[in-house]
Amino acid sequence: QVQLQESGPGLVKPSGTLSLTCAVSGGSISSSNWWSWVRQPPGKGLEWIGEIYHSGSTNYNPSLKSRVTISVDKSKNQFSLKLSSVTAADTAVYYCASRQVEYCSSTSCYTEDSGRWFDPWGQGTLVTVSS
């Protein structure tokens, strides 16, 4: 089954750009999944950042849209997150996760273009914004 692994710098300076990569193993980035980023500030709840399909189609949280870019690299079987103009408020654990578009029950198979649920998740990586 698909496994996800985040990587990237753990420390970013204020006003800089946060860059993370999520490596996909056990499956293809070109499979029918939305590839997502979710973050969690220390001691707080979960916030969806955005997602990408292998075609390049993206969806972003409006609250972050002006600063976020998510891209896919099929040759490396990975997808990436860039968040610009970061502040201390962007300090968080960043998770990558996937949402299936095609799935099968015990009796039939279905396609939901909007994708289904976050499963699986990467282990997460802490990014601290500080000078």
Added chain:
Amino acid sequence: EIVLTQSPATLSLSPGERATLSCRASQSVSSYLAWYQQKPGQAPRLLIYDASNRATGIPARFSGSGSGTDFTLTISSLEPEDFAVYYCQQRSNWPLLTFGQGTRLEIK
């Protein structure tokens, strides 16, 4: 944006007791609701999807119910490993996906 409000914020119970967690949506999400469990230092794990279906490998003591705006996660008899934070999440309003603020289930 659909806001999900979870209650209570913290629930203190003993092993063996029944836990009832609530998630209320600001507008109908039909059955497009999931529950996740998160233990300290770990990523969230999918427990319940489509409001009432257990994900693969989830014990039968976990059950979900509800539709529209009111949803419940029930743990029939708490095991020590069930003490964690639980989040609900909706996808009815895709492409804007939202989570509830979480309920912390702690040992009494």
